[in-house]
Amino acid sequence: xxxxxxxxxxxxxxxxxxxxxxxxxxxxxxxxxxxxxxxxxxxxxxxxxxxxxxxxxxxxxxxxxxxxxxxxxxxxxxxxxxxxxxxxxxxxxxxxxxxxxxxxxxxxxxxxxxxxxxxxxxxxxxxxxxxxxxxxxxxxxxxxxxxxxxxxxxxxxxxxxxxxxxxxxxxxxxxxxxxxxxxxxxxxxxxxxxxxxxxxxxxxxxxxxxxxxxxxxxxxxxxxxxxxxxxxxxxxxxxxxxxxxxxxxxxxxxxxxxxxxxxxxxxxxxxxxxxxxxxxxxxxxxxxxxxxxxxxxxxxxxxxxxxx
Amino acid sequence: xxxxxxxxxxxxxxxxxxxxxxxxxxxxxxxxxxxxxxxxxxxxxxxxxxxxxxxxxxxxxxxxxxxxxxxxxxxxxxxxxxxxxxxxxxxxxxxxxxxxxxxxxxxxxxxxxxxxxxxxxxxxxxxxxxxxxxxxxxxxxxxxxxxxxxxxxxxxxxxxxxxxxxxxxxxxxxxxxxxxxxxxxxxxxxxxxxxxxxxxxxxxxxxxxxxxxxxxxxxxxxxxxxxxxxxxxxxxxxxxxxxxxxxxxxxxxxxxxxxxxxxxxxxxxxxxxxx
Numbered sequence: 001x002x003x004x005x006x007x008x009x010x011x012x013x014x015x016x017x018x019x020x021x022x023x024x025x026x027x028x029x030x031x032x033x034x035x036x037x038x039x040x041x042x043x044x045x046x047x048x049x050x051x052x053x054x055x056x057x058x059x060x061x062x063x064x065x066x067x068x069x070x071x072x073x074x075x076x077x078x079x080x081x082x083x084x085x086x087x088x089x090x091x092x093x094x095x096x097x098x099x100x101x102x103x104x105x106x107x108x109x110x111x112x113x114x115x116x117x118x119x120x121x122x123x124x125x126x127x128x129x130x131x132x133x134x135x136x137x138x139x140x141x142x143x144x145x146x147x148x149x150x151x152x153x154x155x156x157x158x159x160x161x162x163x164x165x166x167x168x169x170x171x172x173x174x175x176x177x178x179x180x181x182x183x184x185x186x187x188x189x190x191x192x193x194x195x196x197x198x199x200x201x202x203x204x205x206x207x208x209x210x211x212x213x214x215x216x217x218x219x220x221x222x223x224x225x226x227x228x229x230x231x232x233x234x235x236x237x238x239x240x241x242x243x244x245x246x247x248x249x250x251x252x253x254x255x256x257x258x259x260x261x262x263x264x265x266x267x268x269x270x271x272x273x274x275x276x277x278x279x280x281x282x283x284x285x286x287x288x289x290x291x292x293x294x295x296x297x298x299x300x301x302x303x304x305x306x307x308x
Numbered sequence: 309x310x311x312x313x314x315x316x317x318x319x320x321x322x323x324x325x326x327x328x329x330x331x332x333x334x335x336x337x338x339x340x341x342x343x344x345x346x347x348x349x350x351x352x353x354x355x356x357x358x359x360x361x362x363x364x365x366x367x368x369x370x371x372x373x374x375x376x377x378x379x380x381x382x383x384x385x386x387x388x389x390x391x392x393x394x395x396x397x398x399x400x401x402x403x404x405x406x407x408x409x410x411x412x413x414x415x416x417x418x419x420x421x422x423x424x425x426x427x428x429x430x431x432x433x434x435x436x437x438x439x440x441x442x443x444x445x446x447x448x449x450x451x452x453x454x455x456x457x458x459x460x461x462x463x464x465x466x467x468x469x470x471x472x473x474x475x476x477x478x479x480x481x482x483x484x485x486x487x488x489x490x491x492x493x494x495x496x497x498x499x500x501x502x503x504x505x506x507x508x509x510x511x512x513x514x515x516x517x518x519x520x521x522x523x524x525x526x527x528x529x530x531x532x533x534x535x536x537x538x539x540x541x542x543x544x545x546x547x548x549x550x551x552x553x554x555x556x557x558x559x560x561x562x563x564x565x566x567x568x569x570x571x572x573x574x575x576x577x578x579x580x581x582x583x
Contacts (some may be wrong), residue, residue: 037393038401041386045408045465048458052423053415059426114322123323133567134330138526140538141556144545145333148340148553155336155344181333184326242416245519245526249542259418259527266425266531279426282419 032147053286059279078235081280085256088283092256093241096172100179101236105229107180108187115188116195128192131185138182146178170251178246183236190235193305194228238292242285258285334557337496341471355554362551367542374445374452375536376522379460380515383468386461388511392503395481409469412462417527425532436438449533464518471517475510516570520563 060081063072080086115127125142149156150169157163168174198221198298222229253260258281265278341355359365387409394402412420428444435441447455484506488498504511524540535543537559545552 034397035393035401037389038398038405041390041405042408044386045411045462049411049462051427052420055426055430056419056423059430109324110322111326114319118319129568129572130330133564136524136567137560137563139491139526140541141524141560145337145560149333149336153549154369155339156332181330184329195484225434242418244416244418245524245530248530249545251528258417262418263527263531266422267533275426275429278422282422285416285419286414289392289416289419293414 008057021239056279056282056286057274060283061280062276064276077276077280080308081277081284086258086261086277089256089258089261090281092172093258094288096175096179096231096255096257097240100176100240101233102182103176104180104183104187104236105233108184108191108232109225109229111184112188112191112195116192127188131188134185135182135189138243139245140249142178142181142217143246146174147250150174150177156175170254172255175247175251175255178250179240183240186236186239187232190232191225191228194225198224225303227299227303231303233290234296235297238289238296241288241292321417334560337400337553337557341550341557343550355548355550356558358551359555359558362544364535364540364550365543365555368535368537371452371534372523372536375456375460376519378452378454378457379464379522380518381462382457383464383518384511384514387465387468387472387509387514388504391476392481392499395476396485406469408467413466415462417463418531419460420462421528421531424455424528428455428532448532453532453534455532456529456534456536460518460522460525463525463528464521467517468514468523471514472507472510475507475513478510479506513570516566520566523559523563534571 008110060077061073061075063074063076082090115124118124146154146169148154150162150167151157152163152169154169157167157169165284169178202220202224203216211219242259244257244263247255247257248260248263253264262281262285265275265281342353343351343355355443390405394405415423428448431444432441434443447453447458481503484502485498488502489495493502522536524538525536527535528540530539530542541552541555541559
């Protein structure tokens with residue numbers, strides 16, 4: 001989900017402007033057949049997505065087949081998905097995502113600023129291309145790169161004897177460190193267009209009015225950047241929240257995460273009959289991700305409008 | 309002057325720290341995979357030379373590439389006609405198509421796979437003996453699990469939509485089509501010889517991005533119990549730690565080269581199109 005947001009932020013504005021006159025090209029197609037080209041896509045998504053999501057929601061609100069009395073409507077799955085170990089995992093995911101997204105936002109802003117204002121074109125190009133790559137770099141390879149570096153037998157760990165200093169990669173902060181590896185580039189990508197939109201004249205005007213750099217940032221630049229920063233933060237939160245492979249390859253279950261709970265319940269690592277709770281957790285995740293989108297899309301549109 | 313200097317040092321510090329954070333893990337991964345920096349081990353490239361002969365490598369890579377090919381075909385086969393239709397004939401469908409394509413963003417991979425496994429489990433409980441059961445069995449064929457192609461297609465839709473839509477916005481589709489039609493080209497010829505060649509860049513981008521997604525995908529395949537590339541890497545990590553890191557490094561390099569090709573091709577293509 002990571003690069004999706006940044007890859008084509010501006011495409012929406014180039015919407016179809018030619019609605020008034022459908023040209024001769026379309027006049028030769030019978031009216032009823034006009035939507036036929038879009039039919040495969042719509043049918044595919046309706047069937048596959050519809051069946052999958054439908055079953056998930058249905059399963060989240062019914063008892064399993066094997067339960068006494070068969071499948072009945074119930075809210076028990078949803079409520080137990082918000083209790084006990086599941087609640088711990090959900091909160092763990094929220095905490096990890098919130099903290100790592102916050103750090104990535106705070107760290108990403110100066111990096112993006114340095115890159116955007118750099119005199120060297122080559123540096124900008126290299127960092128932006130590199131960010132595009134790193135933002136997509138998650139999953140198993142990332143986990144292994146960090147295990148080889150800072151894991152229990154990692155190169156840095158054994159060289160500097162970090163274990164005796166209480167270091168563990170397989171912890172909350174270890175996981176945060178790893179998540180930053182793809183979150184910071186994502187933030188840099190998100191912020192670059194916004195920072196490029198900051199006019200030089202604004203800074204000069206502020207200075208002429210006697211503002212120092214600090215006042216310029218707090219009263220001019222940061223307010224203008226705020227939609228981009230918030231939108232970026234929410235996007236990063238969503239990305240970290242739905243990440244699974246990195247954590248699964250790295251920490252196992254030592255950090256409770258909702259994605260791990262779902263995977264465990266699905267693979268039958270826990271009690272039989274937990275499948276429906278996994279579905280309820282899936283619904284929880286969809287709700288959180290939907291909330292993220294609902295906040296992020298308007299913010300993205302708004303920052304695009306200001307900085308156009 | 310002093311202020312300028314502090315600014316310059318500040319910049320240098322930010323860049324150095326950033327560079328260190330992003331380069332050190334890669335360097336250490338390479339060092340680890342050749343045995344440098346790990347006490348009690350000789351430096352050697354066995355982990356790399358042994359990849360090709362490692363058990364399961366060719367199978368998992370072949371499976372991954374087949375899945376990627378099928379996913380790319382399906383994504384392009386669904387999206388290209390839909391997007392062309394939306395631009396040429398049915399602009400009212402635009403919002404619907406956009407929503408449908410971006411909807412998978414709301415469903416994280418783990419939630420998606422939860423839904424898929426529920427469908428598979430529920431279906432095999434209910435439809436035993438019906439043709440639908442055969443379909444479900446076929447979807448889970450271990451030689452070529454079509455269910456993964458379906459899942460990957462959904463996951464690739466948002467990015468593929470944005471890439472293709474940007475590509476379509478860059479060409480004047482209507483003029484191209486009208487010119488071709490005015491010259492007497494029938495519809496199939498117009499599409500094959502006029503529209504698609506002009507979309508070459510966007511089509512390639514979409515294909516590469518989808519390939520990168522399938523190469524690195526772990527969640528869905530692992531939970532549904534298949535063993536493509538990413539799952540295989542994790543499976544061998546217990547017994548052959550060095551090789552798993554070596555394969556990760558190689559996989560990374562391949563993905564990077566792919567994505568860098570896209571990035572540079574994207575920049576290089578622009579001037580050519582306008583000339």
